[in-house]
Amino acid sequence: MIVVSTGRFIADAASTTSDLAKGFDSVASVFAVLDRVTAIEQEDPDGHQPKSSLSGAVDLRGVEFAYASRPDVPVLCGFSLSIQDGRSVALVGSSGSGKSTIIGLVERFYDPQRGAVQIDGRDIAYHLRSVHQKIVLVGQEPTLFAGTNGYDTWSGEWGVQLPGGQKRRIAIARAILRNPSILLLDEATSALDGQSEKVVHEALERVMDGRTTVVVADMLSTIRNCNEIAVLAKGVVVEKGNHVSLMAKGLTIPRQGD
Ligand SMILES: Nc1ncnc2c1ncn2[C@@H]1O[C@H](COP(=O)(O)OP(=O)(O)OP(=O)(O)O)[C@@H](O)[C@H]1O
Ligand SMILES: [Mg+2]
Known part of the structure; x- marks a missing residue:
């Protein structure tokens, strides 16, 4: 009985470890996306701000x-x-x-x-x-x-x-x-x-x-x-x-x- 329970515990722990590893991988890829720097700046202070409306060409x-x-x-x-x-x-x-x-x-x-x-x-x-x-x-x-x-x-x-x-x-x-x-x-x-x-x-x-x-x-x-x-x-x-x-x-x- 003890052997069976211990075996189950080890198996559960192993599968949890692999879930955790997958979780860390996913979190890492989310942060990689969040950390990506875009060259396109929404509020670029040097960007031209049209005074009146655009004519639209x-x-x-x-x-x-x-x-x-x-x-x-x-x-x-x-x-x-x-x-x-x-x-x-x-x-x-x-x-x-x-x-x-x-x-x-x-x-x-x-x-x-x-x-x-x-x-x-x-x-x-x-x-x-x-x-x-x-x-x-x-x-x-x-x-x-x-x-x-x-x-x-x-x-x-x-x-x-x-x-x-x-x-x-x-x-x-x-x-x-x-x-x-x-x-x-x-x-x-x-x-x-x-x-x-x-x-x-x-x-x-x-x-x-x-x-x-x-x-x-x-x-x-x-x-x-x-x-x-x-x-x-x-x-x-x-x-x-x-x-x-x-x-x-x-x-x-x-x-x-x-
Ligand atoms: N975000 C993206 N990342 C990588 N490739 C993309 C992305 N968006 C589109 N593509 C690829 O760029 C090409 C042009 O896609 P686009 O969506 O501009 O075509 P579309 O003419 O609008 O097609 P549809 O009539 O199906 O809407 C396709 O080969 C498409 O697979
Ligand atoms: Mg399209």
């Missing part, structure tokens, strides 16, 4: 970019795109062609390894916190925190109790209230049911009007209404034009996710 020039976690996999390979203020551009291309990466670079979530991302003709080394008031991103999964959402309705943590269509409509309403100079829409209408899609689409049309907008969309109607369509493949723009001119070239717009 966006310029990407010869951008080369790979994610830090996969430095030898180039995502953008000399990507260039110029958007005049108040104009809209739709980015289309197959899954993984780099559309969301471009949105991330305009937000300056990352810096390119080569080339430049400019807003109003100035390198994006702005005082980021002040610029982010003027650049608004509406994505597929907007984050809403627990609390009332302005309509005196309890929305739950991360808005989990709201259906996707309503979350997106709230995100768009917030975007309108911030009156941004640059609007970034990354699949803001995807995976919605027919009715929500229509309402969200109409709301977007209104907010896009006269505002610099970069749209990643899978609805042909949204793409068609953009001033310009840029087709991406292998990290560069392979075709550019409006819907009519691209159709005339016999180009079919690839649906995102294909």
Whole structure:
């Protein structure tokens, strides 16, 4: 009996030790992430703080970019795109062609390894916190925190109790209230049911009007209404034009996710 209990105790201790070791490993990797120093400073005192609002011209020039976690996999390979203020551009291309990466670079979530991302003709080394008031991103999964959402309705943590269509409509309403100079829409209408899609689409049309907008969309109607369509493949723009001119070239717009 004593031998059996002692044996069990040793076995338990051994498994606890291995759990502890795993725990230490996990904690170490969390701290490694927390300790990582970013070169992108939100409150850079030397960063340019635009006095008035931005006019919203966006310029990407010869951008080369790979994610830090996969430095030898180039995502953008000399990507260039110029958007005049108040104009809209739709980015289309197959899954993984780099559309969301471009949105991330305009937000300056990352810096390119080569080339430049400019807003109003100035390198994006702005005082980021002040610029982010003027650049608004509406994505597929907007984050809403627990609390009332302005309509005196309890929305739950991360808005989990709201259906996707309503979350997106709230995100768009917030975007309108911030009156941004640059609007970034990354699949803001995807995976919605027919009715929500229509309402969200109409709301977007209104907010896009006269505002610099970069749209990643899978609805042909949204793409068609953009001033310009840029087709991406292998990290560069392979075709550019409006819907009519691209159709005339016999180009079919690839649906995102294909
Ligand atoms: N955080 C990341 N770390 C490493 N690689 C990434 C990261 N995000 C995206 N990638 C890779 O970069 C490439 C471009 O991805 P991106 O998300 O920009 O494509 P996308 O055109 O938006 O695709 P989708 O239509 O599926 O949304 C892909 O090969 C993807 O696997
Ligand atoms: Mg994407």
